[in-house]
Amino acid sequence: MYDSLAASPEFSVAGAAVIGKRTSSDAPLPCSRLVVLARWAAITDQRRDVLDLARSDVERILRGDLTDWSELGGSAQPIRVWLPASQTAAIAAAFNLPRSALAAETLPDDEIADRVASTPGGFALIEPERLRLGVLALTVDGHDPYRDPARLSPLRIVRWVRAPVSAGADLPLDAAPAFDPAGMLVTGELIPVRCTNHVLNALDDYHAMFDGVRRAVRAADIAVAALESPLTERGGPTPCVETVILQGSPRVVPALAAAGLDVILTIGNHMLDCWGACGGVEALYETLERLRSAGIAAAGAGENLSAARAPAVLSIPTAHGPVRFAFLGYDYIAPWYHATDEKPGIAPLDAENVREDIAAALSIADHVIVGANWGVEYTSNPIAFQRDIAAVAVEAGATFLFGNHPHWVQAVEHFDDALVAYSFGNFIFDQDWSVQTTQGMLMELGFTADRLIGYRIRPVAIRAHSSQLPWRYRPDFVHPAAEGRPILTRIWNAQDRLPAR
Numbered sequence: 001m002y003d004s005l006a007a008s009p010e011f012s013v014a015g016a017a018v019i020g021k022r023t024s025s026d027a028p029l030p031c032s033r034l035v036v037l038a039r040w041a042a043i044t045d046q047r048r049d050v051l052d053l054a055r056s057d058v059e060r061i062l063r064g065d066l067t068d069w070s071e072l073g074g075s076a077q078p079i080r081v082w083l084p085a086s087q088t089a090a091i092a093a094a095f096n097l098p099r100s101a102l103a104a105e106t107l108p109d110d111e112i113a114d115r116v117a118s119t120p121g122g123f124a125l126i127e128p129e130r131l132r133l134g135v136l137a138l139t140v141d142g143h144d145p146y147r148d149p150a151r152l153s154p155l156r157i158v159r160w161v162r163a164p165v166s167a168g169a170d171l172p173l174d175a176a177p178a179f180d181p182a183g184m185l186v187t188g189e190l191i192p193v194r195c196t197n198h199v200l201n202a203l204d205d206y207h208a209m210f211d212g213v214r215r216a217v218r219a220a221d222i223a224v225a226a227l228e229s230p231l232t233e234r235g236g237p238t239p240c241v242e243t244v245i246l247q248g249s250p251r252v253v254p255a256l257a258a259a260g261l262d263v264i265l266t267i268g269n270h271m272l273d274c275w276g277a278c279g280g281v282e283a284l285y286e287t288l289e290r291l292r293s294a295g296i297a298a299a300g301a302g303e304n305l306s307a308a309r310a311p312a313v314l315s316i317p318t319a320h321g322p323v324r325f326a327f328l329g330y331d332y333i334a335p336w337y338h339a340t341d342e343k344p345g346i347a348p349l350d351a352e353n354v355r356e357d358i359a360a361a362l363s364i365a366d367h368v369i370v371g372a373n374w375g376v377e378y379t380s381n382p383i384a385f386q387r388d389i390a391a392v393a394v395e396a397g398a399t400f401l402f403g404n405h406p407h408w409v410q411a412v413e414h415f416d417d418a419l420v421a422y423s424f425g426n427f428i429f430d431q432d433w434s435v436q437t438t439q440g441m442l443m444e445l446g447f448t449a450d451r452l453i454g455y456r457i458r459p460v461a462i463r464a465h466s467s468q469l470p471w472r473y474r475p476d477f478v479h480p481a482a483e484g485r486p487i488l489t490r491i492w493n494a495q496d497r498l499p500a501r
Contacts, residue, residue: 037175038090039156040125041145043116043135047492049480050074051456052139055154059095061123064103069121074481077121084109084126091125094157125155128179131446131453133414146446146454147183147221149319150176180319181446181453185220188424188440189404191228191268193248195430196473198240206251209428210259212476213460216442218260221316222325225261225427226371226404228268230283231290235276246270247283250290257294263312264291265329265371267300267346269405272337280337281344300329300371301339301346308339308347311361311368323449326365328357331373332385333405349374351392358396366449367399375406375423378436380494382410382422390420391501399452400445408436409487411494417451426462430473438462439487440475457491459484
């Protein structure tokens, strides 16, 4: 069937570049409807340092014209290609290739993901329903399988059907099942204080801190960050001096909203700091109110323990209905700032709180996302306490737990149906005194209502951005196989050092 479609004047394999959810440049013909017959995601092994492809790259891989990842800008590794047996004819037709021209082995559909996950350099096209932890879904022409509807994939086979079009009938008719995930982006430590604030104030542009990453943050369905310190006009922000009393400017808040951040976990061990003549509780309250007034959900701190432990709940509409997320946040580092039944502060990180709160959140959400301020500064290896709490959270039903405080990236750990990222490193901060503290990561994740379908790590470096006012406090994406390679290597080496459970 697919070979005959390839020769039909009504057959098309044109794809649109997609940045953001439900964006398409497909141009329907008069009196026609677009039928999506099949669509695929391109995958490789989780540790690959090539993250983005063009459709032409995929075709060249399938033809055997590209045989090593170094030809795509990655680290040297032979490309080994597999295709699912039930999909091979359709894939050949989608690329206008005879099956004999495909430089690929075929495997049963349900074996492909496992084979790619266990093979460095492996590559395959699979139906997006088969995405799972352990394989890395690549973007193709900007389309992200973790975020964008599968019907918009550039890797697809479609047909224009000529027929009268009634009102509202210009939407695609998918012969292939619909697949429409919810995409999330998570950053590292958000600490726009001290010298970072000094420069932003001198620029008179607090939005500048996001110039290197804004497009990716805004493209996510939900963007999440953990805040280290209050953002208040009380007492004035911490100046550019050596101090561990950290207070930021309220001008940061509208910049967070404009950049596309949707959830802020107020769990840093400086959340009740106050530089000038002010009280930490008032600084915390003002921060929470400013975030909420800006339309940003907050979790992890409040006027008492119950409020601090309450989740922020957000819902993302998809073709299959809403995907509901509950966000919880906790701190382990600063018990003097922890909330009690009578005292404002941050939710304390302990096993009982985590277990109870996740169980309660699962009654109102499909996925519970947990943020933790924990660990030992300036180390790559999570300590036993972090791993113990991670196990408690996963056992209780959390889908994803991410940590901060070490200021370095740390290991990522896979569970059967959950993920833990122990530390993201710095995102916005002025710690320019070591290479590791100027490095971090953003993580892009995909969810259906039922499960986490995968994640992608994008390394970032905090660097200068202006010849007039040089500074090293703004994150920029770095190439994962060049400047970003040491960041990824640190993560994977720490993962390899994790003791077996």
